[in-house]
Amino acid sequence: MGEAPHQPESLLEAVELTKRFGALVANDRVSLAIRAGETHALLGENGAGKSTLVKMMCGLLQADSGELLYEGTPIVFPDPASSRAKGVGVVFQHFALFDAMTVVENVALGLPGHQPLSVLAARIDDCVRRYGLAVEPYRRVGELSVGERQRVEIVRCLLGDPRVLILDEPTSVLTPDESENLFRTVDVLTGEGRAVLFISHKLDEVRRLCHRATVLRGGKFIAEVDPKRESSASLARLMVGAEVPRTPRVTTHALGEPRLLVRHLNLPGDGSRGSALHDINIEVRAGEIVGIAGVAGNGQTALFNVLSGETLVEDQESIVIDKVAAGGLGPTERRALGAGFVPEERLGHAAAPDMRLSDNVLLTTHGDGEIVTADVIRRTTLFGRFQKIVKGFDVRFGGKDPKARRLSGGNLQKFVIGREVLRNPVLIVVDQPTWGVDAAAAGFIRTTLRERAAQGCAVLVVSQDLDELLEFTDRIAVMSEGRLTAPVPVEETSREAIGLAMGGAHGAHDSDAEGEGHHAA
Numbered sequence: 074m075g076e077a078p079h080q081p082e083s084l085l086e087a088v089e090l091t092k093r094f095g096a097l098v099a100n101d102r103v104s105l106a107i108r109a110g111e112t113h114a115l116l117g118e119n120g121a122g123k124s125t126l127v128k129m130m131c132g133l134l135q136a137d138s139g140e141l142l143y144e145g146t147p148i149v150f151p152d153p154a155s156s157r158a159k160g161v162g163v164v165f166q167h168f169a170l171f172d173a174m175t176v177v178e179n180v181a182l183g184l185p186g187h188q189p190l191s192v193l194a195a196r197i198d199d200c201v202r203r204y205g206l207a208v209e210p211y212r213r214v215g216e217l218s219v220g221e222r223q224r225v226e227i228v229r230c231l232l233g234d235p236r237v238l239i240l241d242e243p244t245s246v247l248t249p250d251e252s253e254n255l256f257r258t259v260d261v262l263t264g265e266g267r268a269v270l271f272i273s274h275k276l277d278e279v280r281r282l283c284h285r286a287t288v289l290r291g292g293k294f295i296a297e298v299d300p301k302r303e304s305s306a307s308l309a310r311l312m313v314g315a316e317v318p319r320t321p322r323v324t325t326h327a328l329g330e331p332r333l334l335v336r337h338l339n340l341p342g343d344g345s346r347g348s349a350l351h352d353i354n355i356e357v358r359a360g361e362i363v364g365i366a367g368v369a370g371n372g373q374t375a376l377f378n379v380l381s382g383e384t385l386v387e388d389q390e391s392i393v394i395d396k397v398a399a400g401g402l403g404p405t406e407r408r409a410l411g412a413g414f415v416p417e418e419r420l421g422h423a424a425a426p427d428m429r430l431s432d433n434v435l436l437t438t439h440g441d442g443e444i445v446t447a448d449v450i451r452r453t454t455l456f457g458r459f460q461k462i463v464k465g466f467d468v469r470f471g472g473k474d475p476k477a478r479r480l481s482g483g484n485l486q487k488f489v490i491g492r493e494v495l496r497n498p499v500l501i502v503v504d505q506p507t508w509g510v511d512a513a514a515a516g517f518i519r520t521t522l523r524e525r526a527a528q529g530c531a532v533l534v535v536s537q538d539l540d541e542l543l544e545f546t547d548r549i550a551v552m553s554e555g556r557l558t559a560p561v562p563v564e565e566t567s568r569e570a571i572g573l574a575m576g577g578a579h580g581a582h583d584s585d586a587e588g589e590g591h592h593a594a
């Protein structure tokens with residue numbers, strides 16, 4: 074099934090590409106043709122082989138066999154620079170920008186030759202106008218939101234005049250409005266005859282935006298379909314080869330005591346991004362899931378760090394975990410109170426990239442008294458826990474116990490969630506629970522968190538994915554410029570009301586109200 078008949082208008086074509094990592098075949102004779110003027114989706118569950126394919130198509134990885142065609146002619150990209158020179162631009166999920174430098178300086182670094190910054194800034198302005206990208210050349214990257222940084226990366230690519238633009242999960246970090254803007258940009262690009270390869274786990278947007286979709290499963294080409302003729306369910310079925318269950322909706326059990334109480338929490342800004350926290354108030358009770366929506370860069374990371382104990386606050390009482398004043402307690406002490414934390418950044422923060430996965434279990438469990446006792450690491454218990462996480466959370470990888478950096482993004486996410494959940498916390502705070510996770514695994518993670526809540530755990534979820542929050546939380550608060558609105562029951566709010574509050578508008582989600590007032594939207 075792999076090979077599509079050769080289409081003369083193909084700009085970039087992978088023909089039967091195979092890539093092995095040891096015994097694991099990450100791509101097994103995968104073919105895909107990207108045509109001029111189309112938006113082509115690349116779909117597949119975590120670990121299906123999407124990134125591997127993209128990396129081979131832009132010279133970051135070399136195929137073991139198969140070939141690449143550029144406008145129908147075989148070509149080899151020994152490195153990313155050579156693919157860029159041919160007009161293949163890639164915007165990866167993790168941006169390569171220097172915070173301390175301005176946008177134009179960052180762009181200059183990525184371009185060959187020397188150009189006066191003023192000339193480059195004028196080119197950026199041109200690009201911004203043409204593609205509706207809203208980027209200011211002289212702002213410092215450190216001050217930009219994730220959405221703005223992504224636009225900088227896209228502008229950087231576009232200045233190289235690419236014929237093929239590859240976007241790796243571009244909307245997972247965007248607000249609904251920003252996603253709409255990006256879709257408009259993509260339409261302009263394809264209208265000019267360029268091709269866009271669009272990797273996404275959000276099947277609704279794929280159906281709206283994309284002309285064709287290639288589905289991979291387990292490293293193999295499964296199908297090429299017209300996504301507009303498919304439903305999200307039928308696409309998900311192609312990806313996983315089975316029905317994808319939806320997250321059961323919502324709390325029927327009684328709520329218990331507050332497990333997390335945050336009262337008048339303030340944090341001064343650190344001067345660089347200035348995302349201080351202003352008078353944050355929130356309560357999460359045993360049995361409920363509270364969501365925090367917001368555009369990245371509005372203080373969510375500062376809030377997570379303060380809740381997890383990575384940043385300490387002077388006012389002990391401003392954070393109470395299970396009735397204990399915890400403002401001055403570090404992460405291990407908070408874990409000892411029964412709290413669990415999953416930070417946004419899985420590689421480097423939640424997991425140590427160069428440690429084996431089993432050793433990564435130790436990072437958050439060493440204080441539990443089960444795996445480390447009297448200064449001895451109980452290896453068998455550790456390995457047992459590791460296997461339980463891998464089995465229980467369907468974490469897939471090649472080999473027996475690889476280093477964390479070898480896992481695909483979604484599989485590592487399943488691992489860090491599993492590691493926390495299996496500690497049986499009374500409170501769990503999760504930042505972006507399903508970023509980069511496929512539909513089936515995302516459903517599984519949400520269901521797991523719901524089950525934990527049903528068993529009496531209090532769950533606080535920070536997410537930029539509004540649909541996710543609306544699907545599985547009980548109440549939603551919105552963060553904007555370091556302030557948090559009072560949480561509103563999901564059934565009393567709407568996408569629009571939350572979207573407005575995310576943009577800083579007050580009203581339905583007004584933070585001026587004292588305490589936990591429930592407002593109708």
Ligand SMILES: Nc1ncnc2c1ncn2[C@@H]1O[C@H](COP(=O)(O)OP(=O)(O)OP(=O)(O)O)[C@@H](O)[C@H]1O
Nearest residue numbers: 094099119120121122123124125479480481482483
């Ligand atoms: N450098 C590597 N060494 C060993 N195994 C690897 C390496 N890179 C990827 N893999 C493995 O190859 C498989 C495919 O990974 P890939 O990152 O291409 O998946 P993906 O579809 O992009 O997943 P996700 O949606 O989670 O990002 C996974 O099982 C992954 O663990």
